[in-house]
Amino acid sequence: MTETQDIKIQSITRFYILLLLKSKNRLTGYKIINRLKEDLGTTASPTSIYDFLKTLKEKGYIEDIQKKKAGRVKGIKLTSAGDEFIDKIFSRFNNLIEAAVESKLKICASCGVKLYDNYYTEVVDGKEMNFCCIHCAKAYKNSNIEH
Numbered sequence: 290m291t292e293t294q295d296i297k298i299q300s301i302t303r304f305y306i307l308l309l310l311k312s313k314n315r316l317t318g319y320k321i322i323n324r325l326k327e328d329l330g331t332t333a334s335p336t337s338i339y340d341f342l343k344t345l346k347e348k349g350y351i352e353d354i355q356k357k358k359a360g361r362v363k364g365i366k367l368t369s370a371g372d373e374f375i376d377k378i379f380s381r382f383n384n385l386i387e388a389a390v391e392s393k394l395k396i397c398a399s400c401g402v403k404l405y406d407n408y409y410t411e412v413v414d415g416k417e418m419n420f421c422c423i424h425c426a427k428a429y430k431n432s433n434i435e436h
């Protein structure tokens with residue numbers, strides 16, 4: 290445990306490589322490059338992909354699958370540490386995506402319910418406000434007058 294800093298996953302290419310590794314298919318660098326090309330249409334440079342794989346290997350997140358006889362490299366696979374690392378990355382992404390969705394969601398100004406496609410908008414005190422329904426708008430206006 291000399292290095293504690295995690296690898297940065299700042300591109301969709303890297304993220305997709307992790308997905309591929311997690312899918313437990315037998316992979317090689319070559320296969321990964323092909324999948325990236327086929328699935329994402331990316332033309333990520335093989336060098337950057339091999340560099341990333343090398344970094345993952347140095348971290349102990351992936352390891353070579355050796356061929357039984359000749360000792361030739363048959364492919365790469367995820368180690369249990371790599372599996373944990375990817376789970377961590379994925380949950381971080383989940384949180385990010387949830388936060389992004391949350392921030393775009395409108396809520397009813399009266400009852401606080403989340404509003405999706407259908408909601409009711411009314412201008413209250415010169416301010417456009419969103420409500421789930423006309424009744425909530427009415428309730429909101431009434432409570433505003435009371436206060």
Ligand SMILES: [Zn+2]
Pocket residue numbers: 397398399400401402420421422425
């Ligand atoms: Zn409401």
